[in-house]
Amino acid sequence: GAGVSQSPSNKVTEKGKDVELRCDPISGHTALYWYRQSLGQGLEFLIYFQGNSAPDKSGLPSDRFSAERTGGSVSTLTIQRTQQEDSAVYLCASSSRQGAGQFFGPGTRLTVL
Amino acid sequence: RKEVEQDPGPFNVPEGATVAFNCTYSNSASQSFFWYRQDCRKEPKLLMSVYSSGNEDGRFTAQLNRASQYISLLIRDSKLSDSATYLCAGRSNDYKLSFGAGTTVTVRA
Numbered sequence: 411g412a413g414v415s416q417s418p419s420n421k422v423t424e425k426g427k428d429v430e431l432r433c434d435p436i437s438g439h440t441a442l443y444w445y446r447q448s449l450g451q452g453l454e455f456l457i458y459f460q461g462n463s464a465p466d467k468s469g470l471p472s473d474r475f476s477a478e479r480t481g482g483s484v485s486t487l488t489i490q491r492t493q494q495e496d497s498a499v500y501l502c503a504s505s506s507r508q509g510a511g512q513f514f515g516p517g518t519r520l521t522v523l
Numbered sequence: 524r525k526e527v528e529q530d531p532g533p534f535n536v537p538e539g540a541t542v543a544f545n546c547t548y549s550n551s552a553s554q555s556f557f558w559y560r561q562d563c564r565k566e567p568k569l570l571m572s573v574y575s576s577g578n579e580d581g582r583f584t585a586q587l588n589r590a591s592q593y594i595s596l597l598i599r600d601s602k603l604s605d606s607a608t609y610l611c612a613g614r615s616n617d618y619k620l621s622f623g624a625g626t627t628v629t630v631r632a
Contacts, residue, residue, distance in 0.1 A: 441618060452527075452610065452624035453567070460618065501566055508618045511557055514566040 412436065414515035416502050422521045423492055431487045431518045435504030442485050443505075443512060444477055446498040453501065459485060460508060492522045526550055527613050529623035536601050536630055543597040544626045546611030553613040556594045558585055560607040561625065567610055571596075601630045 415434045423429050435442050444456040455469040459479040470476070474492075479485040489496055499519050503512035529546045536542045548556075555574045559567035571578050573594060577586040584597045594613075598605055608625040615621060 443620075445622075450624075452525075453612075453620075453622040455619060455621075458618055466619070509555065509614060511569045511572050512620065513569060516566050 414502055414504055414513055416500075416515040416518050418518055419516060420519045420521075422523065424523050425494060426491055428488065428490045429492055429520065431489075431500050431502075431520070433485045433487070433502030433515060435483065435485070435502070436506075436513060439504035439506050439513075440482070441505045441508060441510075441512075442479055443503045444485070444487050445501045445503065447501060447517075448498045456487070456500075489520075492520075494522050496520060497522045524549055525623070526615065526621040527611055527623040529609075529611055529626045531624060531626060533627040533629050536628070538601055538603060538630055538632055540601050540630075541597065541599050542601055542628060542630075543595055544609070544628075545593045545595045546623050546626075547593045548613045548621075549592070550613065550615045550621070551589075551592060553615050555614045556585070556587060557612045557614075557620065558583075558594075558596050559610040559612065559622075561610055562607050570609070598628070601628075603630050603632060606630045 417432045442459040445453040457477045458466040474490045477487045499517040501517045502515045505512045558570045561567040573585045582599045587594045610625045611623040612620040
């Protein structure tokens with residue numbers, strides 16, 4: 411079956427611009443996660459959605475970052491007024507239930523010039 | 524201190540050899556663990572889940588030592604295709620995973 415999909419695969423933007431990253435989880439997966447990974451680093455948790463519960467936003471690095479998940483499926487991560495330190499690969503993952511293994515999408519490689 | 528730490532390696536091994544490496548975790552409440560493999564410029568792929576003392580899947584064996592708070596991954600009969608970065612993750616609450624920075628393994632012909 412189809413895995414997690416993300417778009418765009420690559421995004422180059424200028425400092426100060428807003429960007430929107432999209433994630434389409436595996437059908438039927440109720441849990442959705444956003445991470446970012448900088449070069450040579452581990453995965454940094456950003457935000458978690460589970461069903462209709464309030465999201466866990468504890469990993470968002472600043473108020474320039476926000477995310478939403480519409481209809482319990484597709485999610486959008488928005489970064490406002492991008493900075494160079496926002497350059498990273500943004501990975502989305504989904505799982506069938508809390509605590510289960512997470513399956514990752516191919517990521518969006520964001521470059522802020 | 525990071526919640527999950529890994530030896531970055533690299534572990535360079537010949538084809539057919541056995542390679543093993545550990546992942547230590549600081550949160551004693553961690554309930555389950557996962558090993559992922561990540562190829563260069565690709566997303567992590569789930570390799571193995573560990574919910575009790577260990578798990579085995581073909582040439583891959585994971586062992587959990589709760590007393591010493593580490594989890595190991597052993598790869599037997601290494602293949603060239605096993606060359607990758609292996610990420611360890613621990614689940615500390617109902618859903619959040621903490622990832623290590625990864626261990627690089629290179630299998631040479």
